[in-house]
Amino acid sequence: MTLLRIEGLTKRFGGLVAINKLDFDIPAGTITAIIGPNGAGKTTLFNVIGGAMRPDEGRVTLDDKDITGWRAHNVAREGISRTFQTTALFEELPTWVNLVIGYRMRTRSGILDGVFHTPRSVRERKDTSQRVLETLAFTGLGDYADKPAGSIPQEAQKRLAIGVALIGRPKLVLLDEPTGGVGLGETDEIISLIEKIRDSGVTACVIEHKMRMIMHLADHIVALNFGVKIADGNPQAVCENPGVIEAYLGECIA
Amino acid sequence: MKKYAKIGLYLLVLAAAIALPLLLNMSRKGKNHISILTLGMVWAIAALSLNLILGYTGQASLAHGAFMGIGAYCFAILFERVGINFWLAVPITCLVTALIGFLVGLPSLRTKGPYFAIFTLCFNVIVLVVFFNWTWLSGGVQGQAITLPSYLSQRWVRYYVVLFFLILVMLIERQIVKSLAGPSLIAVRSNENLAEAVGIRTFREKLIAFTASCFLVGLAGVFFAMEQQHLSPEATSYLASFYILIYLLIGGVATLGGPVVGAVGLYWLLSRFEKSLGDFRYLIFGLILIFVIIYFPMGVVGGIKKLWEWAKERWGGKEVPSDTLAYRGPDEEVRGVSSD
Ligand SMILES: Nc1ncnc2c1ncn2[C@@H]1O[C@H](COP(=O)(O)OP(=O)(O)OP(=O)(O)O)[C@@H](O)[C@H]1O
Numbered sequence: 001m002t003l004l005r006i007e008g009l010t011k012r013f014g015g016l017v018a019i020n021k022l023d024f025d026i027p028a029g030t031i032t033a034i035i036g037p038n039g040a041g042k043t044t045l046f047n048v049i050g051g052a053m054r055p056d057e058g059r060v061t062l063d064d065k066d067i068t069g070w071r072a073h074n075v076a077r078e079g080i081s082r083t084f085q086t087t088a089l090f091e092e093l094p095t096w097v098n099l100v101i102g103y104r105m106r107t108r109s110g111i112l113d114g115v116f117h118t119p120r121s122v123r124e125r126k127d128t129s130q131r132v133l134e135t136l137a138f139t140g141l142g143d144y145a146d147k148p149a150g151s152i153p154q155e156a157q158k159r160l161a162i163g164v165a166l167i168g169r170p171k172l173v174l175l176d177e178p179t180g181g182v183g184l185g186e187t188d189e190i191i192s193l194i195e196k197i198r199d200s201g202v203t204a205c206v207i208e209h210k211m212r213m214i215m216h217l218a219d220h221i222v223a224l225n226f227g228v229k230i231a232d233g234n235p236q237a238v239c240e241n242p243g244v245i246e247a248y249l250g251e252c253i254a
Numbered sequence: 255m256k257k258y259a260k261i262g263l264y265l266l267v268l269a270a271a272i273a274l275p276l277l278l279n280m281s282r283k284g285k286n287h288i289s290i291l292t293l294g295m296v297w298a299i300a301a302l303s304l305n306l307i308l309g310y311t312g313q314a315s316l317a318h319g320a321f322m323g324i325g326a327y328c329f330a331i332l333f334e335r336v337g338i339n340f341w342l343a344v345p346i347t348c349l350v351t352a353l354i355g356f357l358v359g360l361p362s363l364r365t366k367g368p369y370f371a372i373f374t375l376c377f378n379v380i381v382l383v384v385f386f387n388w389t390w391l392s393g394g395v396q397g398q399a400i401t402l403p404s405y406l407s408q409r410w411v412r413y414y415v416v417l418f419f420l421i422l423v424m425l426i427e428r429q430i431v432k433s434l435a436g437p438s439l440i441a442v443r444s445n446e447n448l449a450e451a452v453g454i455r456t457f458r459e460k461l462i463a464f465t466a467s468c469f470l471v472g473l474a475g476v477f478f479a480m481e482q483q484h485l486s487p488e489a490t491s492y493l494a495s496f497y498i499l500i501y502l503l504i505g506g507v508a509t510l511g512g513p514v515v516g517a518v519g520l521y522w523l524l525s526r527f528e529k530s531l532g533d534f535r536y537l538i539f540g541l542i543l544i545f546v547i548i549y550f551p552m553g554v555v556g557g558i559k560k561l562w563e564w565a566k567e568r569w570g571g572k573e574v575p576s577d578t579l580a581y582r583g584p585d586e587e588v589r590g591v592s593s594d
């Protein structure tokens with residue numbers, strides 16, 4: 001079953017066509033990887049799906065609902081959350097407050113509920129606390145709960161960014177280089193976290209350069225070059241695709 | 255432990271604030287000080303209101319002087335000319351100020367950073383010009399007088415009224431910041447793109463914070479009018495916007511004590527040296543501002559908090575409070591996670 005469908009998606013920056021008539025599907029309950037050389041348009045694709053940028057042409061549908069050109073907060077509320085290539089966090093705030101903010105779109109109490117301490121506010125705070133605890137456990141960040149997000153190790157920051165994206169129970173998470181900037185020996189926890197995401201029933205779409213990791217993780221790979229899809233299919237097939245080898249891999253290591 | 259120290263400190267300051275007029279009321283000179291402190295607390299309410307939109311939500315409004323003046327005039331007109339009951343005029347004034355704030359926020363909050371500051375500053379200049387020229391509204395150069403009900407004629411009574419409302423505003427702001435709505439506001443300040451990406455409607459959050467902020471600064475306007483008992487168009491001046499901003503910056507943004515310490519302390523100092531130093535005061539004022547911004551970017555109260563945490567880390571137990579923000583909320587349950 002298809003969760004997200006991309007049809008004829010195009011995004012231009014002036015004369016540069018960053019993504020060019022792209023078509024592909026993300027099946028529900030899987031891990032889809034997006035690969036391609038630097039500047040291939042991978043991050044731009046996430047920006048367009050996530051609502052940070054409007055596409056010039058094409059359609060994005062989530063669960064048969066057209067969400068093309070929606071604003072980022074509405075896309076998030078509809079069930080697509082994302083992380084950023086350069087880790088984005090609310091750095092001066094403690095880890096657990098970052099999570100509280102991530103869950104905010106699922107609660108409705110406003111400032112008047114806060115001032116008057118309404119039953120709704122009490123109930124939603126309980127609910128939020130509960131969900132924060134679950135997510136701290138899920139991402140293994142319990143030890144850092146009280147530390148400002150900007151002060152915890154890079155690898156933990158990456159997991160926190162994923163936690164912030166997950167806490168609002170999305171249908172689909174877009175992870176832009178979840179192990180980028182993390183030492184090779186430190187990626188295990190992040191990799192097992194991504195597997196846990198799939199096992200919990202949430203669909204994931206991952207941009208990665210680390211091929212060994214991708215071959216192990218992904219159920220499905222889409223390869224881009226200059227904004228054009230050059231391959232799409234199961235990991236082995238994409239890895240052995242001559243076009244992909246020429247444009248990106250050099251050789252298939254797996 | 256820290257919690258009790260903090261509550262103790264607040265109670266101590268409260269006790270001093272309650273006792274002060276009793277002491278000051280004994281001498282003629284002291285009575286003037288009561289008035290100065292009352293106005294200082296009025297500015298503290300204004301600084302607290304700015305704190306909501308600037309300190310927590312990160313949008314630098316330079317129109318709060320105008321809104322305070324609008325609140326003051328609105329109150330004076332309702333109470334003096336229309337003849338509405340004093341305590342009924344107070345909430346109406348706050349609502350009117352909030353409504354105008356909402357309407358100004360609609361276009362202005364579409365702009366970001368310095369553009370928002372410039373937009374709001376322009377609004378303030380326009381309001382000042384309007385109040386100068388619409389003499390039917392403002393009373394022109396003669397201004398608008400306010401005749402207080404007799405029970406408010408004593409300075410110490412007005413002092414306690416304003417003290418009561420100052421505490422109320424502090425409590426309201428604390429409730430807002432500690433509720434679930436608080437982190438949404440702080441998220442906008444901290445990283446607007448990320449906030450959008452996690453589903454926070456940042457424009458809406460800003461508009462809510464700005465409207466609430468104008469509601470509160472309207473209250474400051476009411477008590478400004480009450481204490482001055484006379485308003486001229488200058489009451490809406492952008493200079494007031496800068497005063498409020500400076501009180502907040504020096505006291506400490508995104509803290510509850512900061513705006514109060516900054517406003518009461520600086521207003522008192524400025525009045526204290528009015529005779530001896532004249533306009534040179536402002537030079538010193540400027541130097542203090544530069545010093546604080548360079549060495550204590552979180553203001554005096556933020557600086558004290560830092561020192562306190564540093565001292566605790568150095569000599570105290572291993573529990574290190576992790577943030578300098580007032581927000582610690584929702585519940586102890588979460589905090590329990592990290593300790594085991
Ligand atoms: N906001 C922008 N304005 C103009 N050009 C942009 C913008 N964002 C991206 N580009 C250009 O679009 C192309 C695709 O960029 P994108 O960031 O999507 O690549 P990428 O595949 O994520 O690369 P990397 O692996 O280095 O992250 C690049 O040529 C880039 O310079």
Ligand SMILES: [Mg+2]
Pocket residue numbers: 042043044085
């Ligand atoms: Mg990229």
